[in-house]
Amino acid sequence: MAFTRPTGKHRRPRRTPLTGTHIAGMATLAASGVVATVASPAFAAPDDSPRFEDTGLNQAIVVDDHLADEIGVQAANQERAAEVAAAKQQAEAQARKEAAEAKRKAEAAAKKERAAKERAAREAERKRLNTYVAPIAGSYVSTQYHASSGLWSSGSHTGVDFHAASGTTVHAVGSGTVVEAGWGGAYGNNVVIKMNDGTYTQYGHMSSLSVTVGQTVTPGQQIGLSGSTGNSTGPHLHFEARTTAEYGSDIDPVAYLRGHGVAI
Known part of the structure:
Protein backbone atom coordinates (compact mmCIF):
# COMPACT_ATOMS: atom_id res chain seq x y z
CA MET A 1 0.00 0.00 0.00
CA LEU A 57 3.88 4.03 10.86
CA ASN A 58 4.44 4.27 14.64
CA GLN A 59 7.13 1.60 14.73
CA ALA A 60 9.04 3.19 11.84
CA ILE A 61 8.87 6.56 13.50
CA VAL A 62 10.13 5.13 16.80
CA VAL A 63 13.00 3.44 14.96
CA ASP A 64 13.83 6.72 13.21
CA ASP A 65 13.92 8.49 16.56
CA HIS A 66 16.26 5.82 17.92
CA LEU A 67 18.61 6.24 14.96
CA ALA A 68 18.49 10.00 15.34
CA ASP A 69 19.45 9.64 19.00
CA GLU A 70 22.35 7.37 18.09
CA ILE A 71 23.50 9.81 15.41
CA GLY A 72 23.28 12.62 17.93
CA VAL A 73 25.39 10.68 20.42
CA GLN A 74 27.93 9.87 17.73
CA ALA A 75 28.06 13.50 16.67
CA ALA A 76 28.55 14.59 20.29
CA ASN A 77 31.33 12.02 20.73
CA GLN A 78 33.00 13.18 17.52
CA GLU A 79 32.74 16.78 18.67
CA ARG A 80 34.31 15.90 22.02
CA ALA A 81 37.04 13.91 20.26
CA ALA A 82 37.70 16.89 17.99
CA GLU A 83 37.90 19.17 21.00
CA VAL A 84 40.32 16.79 22.75
CA ALA A 85 42.46 16.56 19.60
CA ALA A 86 42.46 20.34 19.23
CA ALA A 87 43.42 20.76 22.90
CA LYS A 88 46.20 18.21 22.46
CA GLN A 89 47.52 20.00 19.37
CA GLN A 90 47.39 23.32 21.19
CA ALA A 91 49.25 21.83 24.16
CA GLU A 92 51.89 20.32 21.86
CA ALA A 93 52.27 23.61 20.02
CA GLN A 94 52.66 25.44 23.33
CA ALA A 95 55.20 22.85 24.49
CA ARG A 96 57.19 23.28 21.25
CA LYS A 97 57.04 27.05 21.65
CA GLU A 98 58.25 26.85 25.24
CA ALA A 99 61.00 24.39 24.28
CA ALA A 100 62.15 26.69 21.46
CA GLU A 101 62.15 29.67 23.81
CA ALA A 102 64.10 27.70 26.43
CA LYS A 103 66.61 26.65 23.76
CA ARG A 104 66.95 30.23 22.54
CA LYS A 105 67.56 31.47 26.08
CA ALA A 106 70.08 28.69 26.73
CA GLU A 107 71.94 29.48 23.51
CA ALA A 108 71.92 33.20 24.33
CA ALA A 109 73.24 32.48 27.82
CA ALA A 110 75.93 30.17 26.42
CA LYS A 111 76.90 32.80 23.85
CA LYS A 112 77.08 35.44 26.56
CA GLU A 113 79.19 33.14 28.72
CA ARG A 114 81.55 32.39 25.81
CA ALA A 115 81.89 36.09 25.09
CA ALA A 116 82.66 36.78 28.76
CA LYS A 117 85.28 34.01 28.80
CA GLU A 118 86.83 35.32 25.60
CA ARG A 119 86.98 38.84 27.04
CA ALA A 120 88.52 37.50 30.23
CA ALA A 121 91.05 35.49 28.23
CA ARG A 122 91.96 38.54 26.12
CA GLU A 123 92.29 40.65 29.22
CA ALA A 124 94.45 38.01 30.89
CA GLU A 125 96.63 37.78 27.79
CA ARG A 126 96.89 41.56 27.60
CA LYS A 127 97.97 41.69 31.22
CA ARG A 128 100.42 38.87 30.68
CA LEU A 129 101.97 40.60 27.70
CA ASN A 130 102.28 43.79 29.71
CA THR A 131 103.82 41.96 32.65
CA TYR A 132 107.54 42.09 33.37
CA VAL A 133 109.63 39.41 35.04
CA ALA A 134 113.20 39.10 36.27
CA PRO A 135 115.73 37.91 33.64
CA ILE A 136 116.97 35.16 36.00
CA ALA A 137 114.32 33.54 38.18
CA GLY A 138 115.12 33.53 41.91
CA SER A 139 118.43 35.36 41.46
CA TYR A 140 119.86 38.54 42.88
CA VAL A 141 122.04 41.44 41.77
CA SER A 142 125.70 40.63 42.33
CA THR A 143 127.14 43.84 40.80
CA GLN A 144 125.26 47.14 41.05
CA TYR A 145 124.56 49.71 38.36
CA HIS A 146 127.32 52.33 37.93
CA ALA A 147 129.77 50.38 40.06
CA SER A 148 133.36 51.65 39.42
CA SER A 149 136.09 49.39 38.08
CA GLY A 150 138.80 49.29 35.49
CA LEU A 151 137.12 46.22 34.03
CA TRP A 152 134.76 48.44 32.05
CA SER A 153 135.90 50.78 29.29
CA SER A 154 133.60 53.54 30.49
CA GLY A 155 134.99 53.22 34.00
CA SER A 156 131.59 52.27 35.49
CA HIS A 157 129.11 49.48 35.14
CA THR A 158 126.44 50.29 32.53
CA GLY A 159 124.09 47.57 33.77
CA VAL A 160 123.73 45.08 36.60
CA ASP A 161 124.99 41.52 36.97
CA PHE A 162 122.62 38.77 38.06
CA HIS A 163 124.13 35.82 39.82
CA ALA A 164 123.72 32.72 37.65
CA ALA A 165 125.59 29.48 37.16
CA SER A 166 126.56 28.61 33.59
CA GLY A 167 123.63 27.18 31.65
CA THR A 168 120.89 28.93 33.67
CA THR A 169 117.84 29.90 31.63
CA VAL A 170 117.71 33.57 30.69
CA HIS A 171 114.23 35.09 30.22
CA ALA A 172 112.99 38.04 28.23
CA VAL A 173 111.81 40.49 30.89
CA GLY A 174 108.79 41.55 28.80
CA SER A 175 107.17 41.56 25.37
CA GLY A 176 109.13 42.86 22.43
CA THR A 177 111.07 42.14 19.24
CA VAL A 178 114.64 40.91 18.99
CA VAL A 179 116.81 43.51 17.21
CA GLU A 180 120.20 41.93 17.91
CA ALA A 181 121.22 38.32 18.56
CA GLY A 182 124.86 37.22 18.28
CA TRP A 183 128.37 38.21 19.20
CA GLY A 184 128.59 41.62 20.88
CA GLY A 185 132.29 42.10 21.53
CA ALA A 186 132.91 42.70 25.22
CA TYR A 187 129.34 41.52 25.88
CA GLY A 188 130.08 38.12 24.34
CA ASN A 189 126.97 36.35 23.08
CA ASN A 190 124.24 38.88 23.63
CA VAL A 191 120.59 39.67 22.80
CA VAL A 192 119.00 43.10 22.49
CA ILE A 193 115.21 43.39 22.56
CA LYS A 194 113.09 46.41 21.64
CA MET A 195 110.33 46.34 24.23
CA ASN A 196 106.72 47.13 23.38
CA ASP A 197 106.92 50.34 25.42
CA GLY A 198 109.76 51.61 23.18
CA THR A 199 112.64 50.92 25.57
CA TYR A 200 115.41 48.35 25.03
CA THR A 201 116.89 45.56 27.17
CA GLN A 202 120.22 43.80 26.73
CA TYR A 203 121.38 40.39 27.95
CA GLY A 204 125.14 39.64 27.80
CA HIS A 205 127.82 36.99 28.36
CA MET A 206 125.45 34.12 27.48
CA SER A 207 126.78 30.69 26.58
CA SER A 208 124.08 30.11 23.92
CA LEU A 209 121.17 31.95 22.30
CA SER A 210 117.62 30.72 21.66
CA VAL A 211 116.23 33.56 19.52
CA THR A 212 116.99 35.32 16.24
CA VAL A 213 116.65 38.87 14.95
CA GLY A 214 113.07 39.79 14.09
CA GLN A 215 111.53 37.26 16.45
CA THR A 216 108.87 38.44 18.88
CA VAL A 217 109.14 37.37 22.50
CA THR A 218 106.83 37.39 25.49
CA PRO A 219 107.49 37.84 29.22
CA GLY A 220 109.39 34.90 30.68
CA GLN A 221 110.26 33.36 27.31
CA GLN A 222 113.67 31.72 27.16
CA ILE A 223 116.11 33.65 24.99
CA GLY A 224 119.31 31.80 25.89
CA LEU A 225 121.52 30.32 28.62
CA SER A 226 123.84 32.19 30.93
CA GLY A 227 127.60 31.86 30.60
CA SER A 228 130.88 33.75 30.69
CA THR A 229 131.56 34.81 27.08
CA GLY A 230 133.17 38.16 26.18
CA ASN A 231 134.75 40.41 28.81
CA SER A 232 133.72 38.37 31.87
CA THR A 233 135.38 37.10 35.02
CA GLY A 234 132.92 34.23 35.57
CA PRO A 235 129.43 32.95 34.77
CA HIS A 236 126.67 35.51 35.29
CA LEU A 237 124.15 37.53 33.31
CA HIS A 238 124.83 41.12 32.43
CA PHE A 239 121.52 42.98 32.07
CA GLU A 240 121.02 46.51 30.77
CA ALA A 241 118.02 48.80 30.20
CA ARG A 242 118.38 51.48 27.50
CA THR A 243 116.44 54.24 25.83
CA THR A 244 117.89 53.23 22.42
CA ALA A 245 119.60 50.15 21.01
CA GLU A 246 122.99 51.88 21.20
CA TYR A 247 125.63 51.66 23.87
CA GLY A 248 125.68 54.69 26.17
CA SER A 249 121.88 55.17 26.42
CA ASP A 250 121.67 53.05 29.55
CA ILE A 251 119.26 53.73 32.43
CA ASP A 252 119.11 52.22 35.91
CA PRO A 253 118.01 48.60 35.21
CA VAL A 254 116.85 47.91 38.79
CA ALA A 255 114.63 51.02 38.80
CA TYR A 256 113.43 50.02 35.33
CA LEU A 257 112.35 46.55 36.45
CA ARG A 258 110.80 47.83 39.66
CA GLY A 259 108.92 50.43 37.64
CA HIS A 260 107.35 47.54 35.72
CA GLY A 261 106.33 45.67 38.86
CA VAL A 262 109.31 43.31 39.25
CA ALA A 263 110.43 42.81 42.83
CA ILE A 264 114.24 43.07 42.89
Whole structure:
Protein backbone atom coordinates (compact mmCIF):
# COMPACT_ATOMS: atom_id res chain seq x y z
CA MET A 1 0.00 0.00 0.00
CA ALA A 2 1.42 3.36 -0.96
CA PHE A 3 1.17 6.43 1.25
CA THR A 4 0.80 9.90 -0.10
CA ARG A 5 2.46 12.57 2.06
CA PRO A 6 0.01 15.38 2.77
CA THR A 7 1.05 18.79 1.57
CA GLY A 8 1.91 21.64 3.87
CA LYS A 9 4.19 21.97 6.90
CA HIS A 10 4.77 18.77 8.82
CA ARG A 11 6.11 17.98 12.23
CA ARG A 12 7.43 14.64 13.34
CA PRO A 13 4.64 12.83 15.22
CA ARG A 14 5.35 12.40 18.85
CA ARG A 15 5.73 8.98 20.31
CA THR A 16 2.20 8.06 21.49
CA PRO A 17 1.86 5.62 24.37
CA LEU A 18 -0.25 2.60 23.66
CA THR A 19 -3.83 2.87 24.96
CA GLY A 20 -6.07 0.05 26.17
CA THR A 21 -7.80 0.02 22.81
CA HIS A 22 -4.42 -0.29 21.05
CA ILE A 23 -3.36 -3.15 23.28
CA ALA A 24 -6.66 -5.03 22.82
CA GLY A 25 -6.50 -4.58 19.06
CA MET A 26 -2.89 -5.73 18.91
CA ALA A 27 -3.79 -8.81 20.99
CA THR A 28 -6.64 -9.66 18.63
CA LEU A 29 -4.33 -9.22 15.63
CA ALA A 30 -1.67 -11.36 17.21
CA ALA A 31 -4.21 -14.11 17.92
CA SER A 32 -5.42 -14.07 14.33
CA GLY A 33 -1.83 -14.17 13.00
CA VAL A 34 -1.89 -10.73 11.46
CA VAL A 35 1.45 -8.84 11.53
CA ALA A 36 1.08 -5.80 13.77
CA THR A 37 3.30 -3.61 11.68
CA VAL A 38 1.03 -3.69 8.63
CA ALA A 39 -1.79 -1.20 8.50
CA SER A 40 -5.24 -2.86 8.24
CA PRO A 41 -8.72 -1.39 7.69
CA ALA A 42 -10.01 -3.68 10.49
CA PHE A 43 -7.74 -1.81 12.92
CA ALA A 44 -9.23 1.59 12.18
CA ALA A 45 -10.83 3.81 14.78
CA PRO A 46 -14.66 3.75 15.01
CA ASP A 47 -14.98 7.07 13.15
CA ASP A 48 -13.17 5.55 10.12
CA SER A 49 -10.64 8.43 10.19
CA PRO A 50 -7.50 6.95 11.77
CA ARG A 51 -5.05 9.35 13.35
CA PHE A 52 -1.54 9.40 11.97
CA GLU A 53 -0.22 8.34 15.36
CA ASP A 54 -2.41 5.23 15.41
CA THR A 55 -1.32 3.87 12.05
CA GLY A 56 1.33 1.23 11.39
CA LEU A 57 3.88 4.03 10.86
CA ASN A 58 4.44 4.27 14.64
CA GLN A 59 7.13 1.60 14.73
CA ALA A 60 9.04 3.19 11.84
CA ILE A 61 8.87 6.56 13.50
CA VAL A 62 10.13 5.13 16.80
CA VAL A 63 13.00 3.44 14.96
CA ASP A 64 13.83 6.72 13.21
CA ASP A 65 13.92 8.49 16.56
CA HIS A 66 16.26 5.82 17.92
CA LEU A 67 18.61 6.24 14.96
CA ALA A 68 18.49 10.00 15.34
CA ASP A 69 19.45 9.64 19.00
CA GLU A 70 22.35 7.37 18.09
CA ILE A 71 23.50 9.81 15.41
CA GLY A 72 23.28 12.62 17.93
CA VAL A 73 25.39 10.68 20.42
CA GLN A 74 27.93 9.87 17.73
CA ALA A 75 28.06 13.50 16.67
CA ALA A 76 28.55 14.59 20.29
CA ASN A 77 31.33 12.02 20.73
CA GLN A 78 33.00 13.18 17.52
CA GLU A 79 32.74 16.78 18.67
CA ARG A 80 34.31 15.90 22.02
CA ALA A 81 37.04 13.91 20.26
CA ALA A 82 37.70 16.89 17.99
CA GLU A 83 37.90 19.17 21.00
CA VAL A 84 40.32 16.79 22.75
CA ALA A 85 42.46 16.56 19.60
CA ALA A 86 42.46 20.34 19.23
CA ALA A 87 43.42 20.76 22.90
CA LYS A 88 46.20 18.21 22.46
CA GLN A 89 47.52 20.00 19.37
CA GLN A 90 47.39 23.32 21.19
CA ALA A 91 49.25 21.83 24.16
CA GLU A 92 51.89 20.32 21.86
CA ALA A 93 52.27 23.61 20.02
CA GLN A 94 52.66 25.44 23.33
CA ALA A 95 55.20 22.85 24.49
CA ARG A 96 57.19 23.28 21.25
CA LYS A 97 57.04 27.05 21.65
CA GLU A 98 58.25 26.85 25.24
CA ALA A 99 61.00 24.39 24.28
CA ALA A 100 62.15 26.69 21.46
CA GLU A 101 62.15 29.67 23.81
CA ALA A 102 64.10 27.70 26.43
CA LYS A 103 66.61 26.65 23.76
CA ARG A 104 66.95 30.23 22.54
CA LYS A 105 67.56 31.47 26.08
CA ALA A 106 70.08 28.69 26.73
CA GLU A 107 71.94 29.48 23.51
CA ALA A 108 71.92 33.20 24.33
CA ALA A 109 73.24 32.48 27.82
CA ALA A 110 75.93 30.17 26.42
CA LYS A 111 76.90 32.80 23.85
CA LYS A 112 77.08 35.44 26.56
CA GLU A 113 79.19 33.14 28.72
CA ARG A 114 81.55 32.39 25.81
CA ALA A 115 81.89 36.09 25.09
CA ALA A 116 82.66 36.78 28.76
CA LYS A 117 85.28 34.01 28.80
CA GLU A 118 86.83 35.32 25.60
CA ARG A 119 86.98 38.84 27.04
CA ALA A 120 88.52 37.50 30.23
CA ALA A 121 91.05 35.49 28.23
CA ARG A 122 91.96 38.54 26.12
CA GLU A 123 92.29 40.65 29.22
CA ALA A 124 94.45 38.01 30.89
CA GLU A 125 96.63 37.78 27.79
CA ARG A 126 96.89 41.56 27.60
CA LYS A 127 97.97 41.69 31.22
CA ARG A 128 100.42 38.87 30.68
CA LEU A 129 101.97 40.60 27.70
CA ASN A 130 102.28 43.79 29.71
CA THR A 131 103.82 41.96 32.65
CA TYR A 132 107.54 42.09 33.37
CA VAL A 133 109.63 39.41 35.04
CA ALA A 134 113.20 39.10 36.27
CA PRO A 135 115.73 37.91 33.64
CA ILE A 136 116.97 35.16 36.00
CA ALA A 137 114.32 33.54 38.18
CA GLY A 138 115.12 33.53 41.91
CA SER A 139 118.43 35.36 41.46
CA TYR A 140 119.86 38.54 42.88
CA VAL A 141 122.04 41.44 41.77
CA SER A 142 125.70 40.63 42.33
CA THR A 143 127.14 43.84 40.80
CA GLN A 144 125.26 47.14 41.05
CA TYR A 145 124.56 49.71 38.36
CA HIS A 146 127.32 52.33 37.93
CA ALA A 147 129.77 50.38 40.06
CA SER A 148 133.36 51.65 39.42
CA SER A 149 136.09 49.39 38.08
CA GLY A 150 138.80 49.29 35.49
CA LEU A 151 137.12 46.22 34.03
CA TRP A 152 134.76 48.44 32.05
CA SER A 153 135.90 50.78 29.29
CA SER A 154 133.60 53.54 30.49
CA GLY A 155 134.99 53.22 34.00
CA SER A 156 131.59 52.27 35.49
CA HIS A 157 129.11 49.48 35.14
CA THR A 158 126.44 50.29 32.53
CA GLY A 159 124.09 47.57 33.77
CA VAL A 160 123.73 45.08 36.60
CA ASP A 161 124.99 41.52 36.97
CA PHE A 162 122.62 38.77 38.06
CA HIS A 163 124.13 35.82 39.82
CA ALA A 164 123.72 32.72 37.65
CA ALA A 165 125.59 29.48 37.16
CA SER A 166 126.56 28.61 33.59
CA GLY A 167 123.63 27.18 31.65
CA THR A 168 120.89 28.93 33.67
CA THR A 169 117.84 29.90 31.63
CA VAL A 170 117.71 33.57 30.69
CA HIS A 171 114.23 35.09 30.22
CA ALA A 172 112.99 38.04 28.23
CA VAL A 173 111.81 40.49 30.89
CA GLY A 174 108.79 41.55 28.80
CA SER A 175 107.17 41.56 25.37
CA GLY A 176 109.13 42.86 22.43
CA THR A 177 111.07 42.14 19.24
CA VAL A 178 114.64 40.91 18.99
CA VAL A 179 116.81 43.51 17.21
CA GLU A 180 120.20 41.93 17.91
CA ALA A 181 121.22 38.32 18.56
CA GLY A 182 124.86 37.22 18.28
CA TRP A 183 128.37 38.21 19.20
CA GLY A 184 128.59 41.62 20.88
CA GLY A 185 132.29 42.10 21.53
CA ALA A 186 132.91 42.70 25.22
CA TYR A 187 129.34 41.52 25.88
CA GLY A 188 130.08 38.12 24.34
CA ASN A 189 126.97 36.35 23.08
CA ASN A 190 124.24 38.88 23.63
CA VAL A 191 120.59 39.67 22.80
CA VAL A 192 119.00 43.10 22.49
CA ILE A 193 115.21 43.39 22.56
CA LYS A 194 113.09 46.41 21.64
CA MET A 195 110.33 46.34 24.23
CA ASN A 196 106.72 47.13 23.38
CA ASP A 197 106.92 50.34 25.42
CA GLY A 198 109.76 51.61 23.18
CA THR A 199 112.64 50.92 25.57
CA TYR A 200 115.41 48.35 25.03
CA THR A 201 116.89 45.56 27.17
CA GLN A 202 120.22 43.80 26.73
CA TYR A 203 121.38 40.39 27.95
CA GLY A 204 125.14 39.64 27.80
CA HIS A 205 127.82 36.99 28.36
CA MET A 206 125.45 34.12 27.48
CA SER A 207 126.78 30.69 26.58
CA SER A 208 124.08 30.11 23.92
CA LEU A 209 121.17 31.95 22.30
CA SER A 210 117.62 30.72 21.66
CA VAL A 211 116.23 33.56 19.52
CA THR A 212 116.99 35.32 16.24
CA VAL A 213 116.65 38.87 14.95
CA GLY A 214 113.07 39.79 14.09
CA GLN A 215 111.53 37.26 16.45
CA THR A 216 108.87 38.44 18.88
CA VAL A 217 109.14 37.37 22.50
CA THR A 218 106.83 37.39 25.49
CA PRO A 219 107.49 37.84 29.22
CA GLY A 220 109.39 34.90 30.68
CA GLN A 221 110.26 33.36 27.31
CA GLN A 222 113.67 31.72 27.16
CA ILE A 223 116.11 33.65 24.99
CA GLY A 224 119.31 31.80 25.89
CA LEU A 225 121.52 30.32 28.62
CA SER A 226 123.84 32.19 30.93
CA GLY A 227 127.60 31.86 30.60
CA SER A 228 130.88 33.75 30.69
CA THR A 229 131.56 34.81 27.08
CA GLY A 230 133.17 38.16 26.18
CA ASN A 231 134.75 40.41 28.81
CA SER A 232 133.72 38.37 31.87
CA THR A 233 135.38 37.10 35.02
CA GLY A 234 132.92 34.23 35.57
CA PRO A 235 129.43 32.95 34.77
CA HIS A 236 126.67 35.51 35.29
CA LEU A 237 124.15 37.53 33.31
CA HIS A 238 124.83 41.12 32.43
CA PHE A 239 121.52 42.98 32.07
CA GLU A 240 121.02 46.51 30.77
CA ALA A 241 118.02 48.80 30.20
CA ARG A 242 118.38 51.48 27.50
CA THR A 243 116.44 54.24 25.83
CA THR A 244 117.89 53.23 22.42
CA ALA A 245 119.60 50.15 21.01
CA GLU A 246 122.99 51.88 21.20
CA TYR A 247 125.63 51.66 23.87
CA GLY A 248 125.68 54.69 26.17
CA SER A 249 121.88 55.17 26.42
CA ASP A 250 121.67 53.05 29.55
CA ILE A 251 119.26 53.73 32.43
CA ASP A 252 119.11 52.22 35.91
CA PRO A 253 118.01 48.60 35.21
CA VAL A 254 116.85 47.91 38.79
CA ALA A 255 114.63 51.02 38.80
CA TYR A 256 113.43 50.02 35.33
CA LEU A 257 112.35 46.55 36.45
CA ARG A 258 110.80 47.83 39.66
CA GLY A 259 108.92 50.43 37.64
CA HIS A 260 107.35 47.54 35.72
CA GLY A 261 106.33 45.67 38.86
CA VAL A 262 109.31 43.31 39.25
CA ALA A 263 110.43 42.81 42.83
CA ILE A 264 114.24 43.07 42.89
